Amino acid sequence: MTRLSSATLASLPAAVRRPGYDRSKLEPGIVHLGLGAFARAHLCEFTDDALEKDFGAWGITGASLQRPDQRDRLKPQDGLYTFLKRAPAGPELRVIGSVLDVLVAPENPQALVAKLAAPETRIVSLTVTEKGYCHDPATGRLKADHPDIVHDLANPAAPRSAIGLIVAGLAARKAAGLGPFTALCCDNLPSNGHVLAGLVRDFAALRDDKLAAWIEANGAFPSTMVDRIVPATTEADIAEVASLLGLDDAAPVIGEPFRQWAIEDVFAAGRPRWDAVGAQMVSEVAPFEFMKLRMLNGAHSSLAYLGYLAGHETVADASRDPVFAHFLQGLWGEIIPTVPAPQGVDLKIYARDLLARFQNPAIRHRTWQIAMDGSQKLPQRLLGTIRERLKAGAPIDHLALGVAAWMSYVTGTDEKGAAIDVRDPLAAEFATRAKAAGRDAAALSTALFGIGAIFGDDLPREQRFTQAVAGHLGSLFQKGAKATAAALG
Incomplete structure (x- = not known):
């Protein structure tokens, strides 16, 4: 041709x-x-x-x-x-x-x-x-x-x-x-x-x-x-x-x-x-950028890890699963209070529109693609929101599950025991730490929390965060992503 x-x-x-x-x-x-x-x-x-x-x-x-x-x-x-x-x-x-x-x-x-x-x-x-x-x-x-x-x-x-x-x-x-x-x-x-x-x-x-x-x-x-x-x-x-x-x-x-x-x-x-x-x-892009980073990118990453672990190849497949659609609503419920709305924007409507975009069946956006380079993305997409929620004494269950799903993903093994092609600048370090920890959720989460370039010095000392992540990680290992997300209610 x-x-x-x-x-x-x-x-x-x-x-x-x-x-x-x-x-x-x-x-x-x-x-x-x-x-x-x-x-x-x-x-x-x-x-x-x-x-x-x-x-x-x-x-x-x-x-x-x-x-x-x-x-x-x-x-x-x-x-x-x-x-x-x-x-x-x-x-x-x-x-x-x-x-x-x-x-x-x-x-x-x-x-x-x-x-x-x-x-x-x-x-x-x-x-x-x-x-x-x-x-x-x-x-x-x-x-x-x-x-x-x-x-x-x-x-x-x-x-x-x-x-x-x-x-x-x-x-x-x-x-x-x-x-x-x-x-x-x-x-x-x-x-x-x-x-x-x-x-x-x-x-x-x-x-x-x-x-x-x-x-x-x-x-x-x-x-x-x-x-x-x-x-x-x-x-x-x-x-x-x-x-x-x-x-x-x-x-x-x-x-x-x-x-x-x-x-x-x-x-x-x-x-x-x-x-x-x-x-x-x-004159200032920060309000738009901040809204998108936390609400779209934070949800995209969390859904990508959970969806991939549950066997969903695309964002549309994962977000059209009622369990994960409900998870996203809960996640945005935790994120929205940390986001100042840009002028003329209703954040609940923005979240509704995001879900519709995610669920567009004509777009085959692979969960594996979004899951790449998590070590570079998590600090901006999820961890800043978690820090604010912790400071406010607010719930972080859905946010913590997003982090736990990332931890399960970077072990390089999915729920069926198949290898995951983890693409990340720190992939070799993840593999080393995961091999030493095995399927022990407490040991693995502690090992990954020790990567200061991702979690800094403060988050590993926040027991409400570390315990929530370790608990979710254990559930992911034992029950899988879908059952763990469903248990959040």
């Missing part, structure tokens, strides 16, 4: 939406680090919409920081790919045109640094996942002993971390007498722009105090809140897209119709008209 490309774009079926602007005139203005599925279903679609509304030099150069796969899929397609929206009423397809090129950092880091330093680059955006920031999630500070940071300090012209690349690009711009680009974090980190600014300044200070001062005075690091469910693309998805297009597409992305993007309107050198196509430009 013929491949999707600029040459074959005109042959698409009439029902397939295609770029509504002259792509041959599109010039680059954005470099995106970590061009994965989420960025292509969120940032790139918003940018396509903005280009249709108000055309400008805002084409995207993607950068892969580890592997050439994305470049190898997109290059033969001239950067084009299909976005398949899975709505309950049926699929909707559009071809996204905002990606102009893809670089692979390990192959030529100097070329990527040169692109960051180029005068036309005005925004550098990121979706590199929590672990890509080389930071301590508990403190938000740079881990100066992280292998990638150590490497980048020793090799400033050939960095491999996102932080090292951003600083190298800014250093080159300063040396050339250019202003800075805006560094736009689109990852699920609390106060992500402020965290990124701190990490960049920390790294820059280790290189050059004057560079750090220049970034402090001139840099722009707006915080953002992004929201859209984007499941991993499967071979079945690729085959479906090909049948609907009549063309092969090696790089389609799948997502739900819903999308949300709140952005602090602080840019160093302009931005696309994202506000004209649905993005919320705000």
Whole structure:
């Protein structure tokens, strides 16, 4: 079958939406680090919409920081790919045109640094996942002993971390007498722009105090809140897209119709008209981010661990199970009192809408995918809420079960004794501690509570928390996830 490309774009079926602007005139203005599925279903679609509304030099150069796969899929397609929206009423397809090129950092880091330093680059955006920031999630500070940071300090012209690349690009711009680009974090980190600014300044200070001062005075690091469910693309998805297009597409992305993007309107050198196509430009993104982090992400993680343990492959399957739907209502009942409502938002309605999104049968968001990198996610998604509930003397039964389910999951063995492919920066440490503890819930929970990067020094001393988690963990081992969740009432 013929491949999707600029040459074959005109042959698409009439029902397939295609770029509504002259792509041959599109010039680059954005470099995106970590061009994965989420960025292509969120940032790139918003940018396509903005280009249709108000055309400008805002084409995207993607950068892969580890592997050439994305470049190898997109290059033969001239950067084009299909976005398949899975709505309950049926699929909707559009071809996204905002990606102009893809670089692979390990192959030529100097070329990527040169692109960051180029005068036309005005925004550098990121979706590199929590672990890509080389930071301590508990403190938000740079881990100066992280292998990638150590490497980048020793090799400033050939960095491999996102932080090292951003600083190298800014250093080159300063040396050339250019202003800075805006560094736009689109990852699920609390106060992500402020965290990124701190990490960049920390790294820059280790290189050059004057560079750090220049970034402090001139840099722009707006915080953002992004929201859209984007499941991993499967071979079945690729085959479906090909049948609907009549063309092969090696790089389609799948997502739900819903999308949300709140952005602090602080840019160093302009931005696309994202506000004209649905993005919320705000003075402070924290209330939206905080609501989403605790209510959506906290529920997503808890449901992913419990659902996976119970044998549910997808979020839709797990959340449509009456036991887990009821668990989510109880979980949100514990979370909502800790969340100040953003202006115009009713948190109970927001929770209702979240459940409807989770239960969308057209979206096959795998529980295993959401369960990845829990050591990086738990401190932000669940543990902060637990700390507040403990301080208030409020119940934490549902929250504690989410943590216990994570503990059961990272042992690497499911309820039927099958191996779990645990993807986490601390997976080896989990395996070592789990092997020593065996199926002893008290021993295992104590061992995992000892990982300070996740739980800090305070939570392991909170007996109401540790006992609740250990109790739930024992029940998970003995009765399973569904029975344990049902017992909460």
